Amino acid sequence: MRWVKSATHRFRSLFRKSVVEHELDQELRFHLERQIAENVAAGMTPEEARRAAMREFGGVEKVKEECRDERRVNRLETLGADLRYGLRTLRKSPGFAAVSVLTLALGIGANTAVFSMVNALLLHPYKFHDLDTLVRVWEDRGIDEGYDARRIAAADAQDLRGRTKVFESMTTFGWRNFSLSKEGNIQPVLGCRVSANFFDVLGVVPAAGRLFTPSEEQAGFDEVAVVSHGIWQRRFGGDPLLIGKTVQLNGRSYTVIGIMPKDFDYPVPVELWVPLALTPAERAERAELNLEALARLKPGVSVAQARAALGNFSKGLEQEYPKTNAGRITTILELRKELYFYSLPLFLLLQAAAGFVLLLACANLANLIFARMIGRQREIAVRAALGAGRARLAQLFISETLVLSVVAGAVAIMASFWSVSALRKSVPVNWTKWVPGWDGIQVDGNVLAFGILLALGVGVFFGLATVLHTGKVELNETLKDTGRGSMTRAKGRLRSGLVVAQVMFALVLLVCAGLTIQGFVHLASVYQGFEPANVLRIEIALPEKEYPNDVKVANFYRQVLRGSAALPGVRNAALVTNSPASNVDNATTFFSIEGQPVLKASEQPSADLQTANPDYFAALKISLVDGRFFSDGDNRDAMRVAVISESMAARFWPRGDAVGRRIKLGAPDSGEPWITVIGVAGDVRQNWWNPVTRPVIYKPFLQSPERGMTFLLRTVSNPTSYVAPMREVIRQVGPGIAMRGVNTLEEEVVESIAIVRIMGILMGIFGLVALALSSVGVYGVLSENVAQRTREIGIRLALGAHPSDLMRLVLGQALKLTGIGLAIALPISFAVSRAMASLIFGIVSADFRVLLGFTGLLVAVALAAGYLPARRALRMDPMTSLRHE
């Protein structure tokens, strides 16, 4: 409580100053009057008594000042005065103010903008309560399956509920595509089948209506649906009476029971949820990982503890069910980090780059400030002579730089309101709907606090740096010195150090930017192996109810293929499970090679699995390396065949004799049929983050038809004009089947790397800013160094030195500083680029051309910075330069 009193006391002293001053005056006057009265009583004359009392008291003003000091208001008051003084001096030198504010604002703004992305995407991707205790649960089979394939077998999930005690609650779910038919109009809806407790685990409640009950997890009772706010608005026109109505999904009638709040769409970007009603067979499934799972950790249980417990659980299952569960490890990952694999390196890189921009801006500003301090040495000396102590001077400098950085911070934050929303909107919705938290990118409290702290930190740092730089003021020398204040040797070293630092930061940043841009340019052309121009893609998902078996599925696709191939201008009508650039990973499978020894489950080779029709390779112009592609003869009655990718052939049959060999999906002793390799196709990059060399097994569509496939139509021109004819073809074969993901393949490629391109553009901007800042900075310091030597150059010239020697001297110094900076920066840049190459997809490796290019650029800037002022000094008449100063 005492501090409250102190604080109110101080507050009163500060803001009710006149009252407090009056009271102090009265108090002291009372004392003096009593003393005088005492003295008079002791027999002095009034005049004598007054003088004696004053003498005994000491200086009244001095006592008052000491009382004020005790109240500690002085410091606050002078701080206010210093801040006002800082503002005034800035106003008096608008050039310096503008340049330094802009420089700093650039640095702070870059950081604030990037932090707004980090804040939204990495720190708060979801708005669930207690996000840190939510984890994704899946079974790791030892194959790198990526974000899309973190799944768990239903029976294992059931065991997990009963046997481990690390979860407070756990829920399972599975993606499902729906076709919503409304008044004869069919639209695709992305949906999810969820356990009844799904929403409870996430801790969300519906905006209207109710959620699922456990009894609705039974087949036959599961025809109820919860819809998202978005689909309620878009497809049902915000119908206030929607709850209780029935909707047609995949040909079945579902009753809408609830509407979720606006910001809920987990797992993004789902629009509709139905109960997860598993059949007894699905429930007992252990071999196939058929579900996804989420859990909430018990309070106090850490992720590491939970992982350890799950490890034991997996070992137990492995012993119990060696056939299905060998080599599987159940693991978890914080929900927050779900997408870190893709996003973390990119954003860390961006934040680091923004940090470097700020460092560069600081180095530039330091130069400006130190140059100003040299000009202000006399002022400082006068202040010191008048009794300003070191602490008092420090306060003055810190207030000045604080004013500067706070103004810069305000500019940066105001600009970031605009730049952040521009950033958010500049990305096509088609890509960002998959990024949890993207819509949350904004300047919120966290971002504001970050920006303000950054500005204050920079201000205080510069103030302190200035104090240290000013060092001990040599009163006599400075005040005697009639000319401009001169630089001491130590200060010269400091400024040389700044040049070195600037060159260093600049090179590291430029190399990072260069490599990133190069990597992104490279990524744009990364989808090699196929030809995306003039291809239309359409996804189809056939409902299980109407297409229960392979024959019906195959018939549907065969008829649509025939219909689309007959359209005028269609070159090839192709079918594939996962078209390139879809931003979805391929399904992965283990396989065995005939004649090779039986391997342990954990050592079995794995490959991506694709199903394609004979025309697929022609439609995408994928090259044939060996053997043949599929034909219509590779059907259900024929020998099982497969085409494999070039990398797979090279890895497993390095002697080039892959064609004719036999492989089997799964373990060699499994009941799967042996498949004969009939051809080797060129490598195709599936997604920008997948290595192009991943082994792929293509199976002929007729031998393993699937319900969900993608049509790829190569047309003579303008593929989008085939959307309407295709809709008609599909409607004729299967009324009620929705077309999804309709896009040209070319557009799909561009969209799939949208985020990467934004990164590239941002890095490019940072790189340009870095180049500009460091060029200006290096040029400024070096040229001023030379300008200060004008007199020396004049003397040397007058004494007969040859101009070319002098030029060499000046340039040598510039090169020396730059050289030191480069010598420090080159190994750092090299290490950084190596690290980037290993962390970020698409950046191939440290590129010496990039390193050398930027090194040359910086050397050129340094030479120009030395040459231009030196030439001016050399051309000057020695008499003029001697008088220079």
Added chain:
Amino acid sequence: MSKPTDLVQGTLDLLILKTVALEPMHGWAVALRIRQVSGNVLQVNQGALYPALHRLEQQGWIRAEWGESENNRRAKYYSLTKAGKKYLQKEEANWQRLSAAIGLVLKTV
């Protein structure tokens, strides 16, 4: 005039606190009382008294109120706060210990 050399800084605080612990008192009376009680040995430097009073008030050990003085003038009366009372007890104990210890050393060495 310089700060009192006859009174160590902390000592003045202690004397003020002890004095105002009896009853609310204005500055002049505090100085007078210290002088009288100490038998004219301790002369409080008046230039140091007021800064000390303001400091103690700022620290929350004492509080100030305006009141009527003996001769019907408005004067600022200082009195001990609850926290100040505790602080005084602690400081008194410290002082006793310290002076006893110094006394011991002076006696034996």
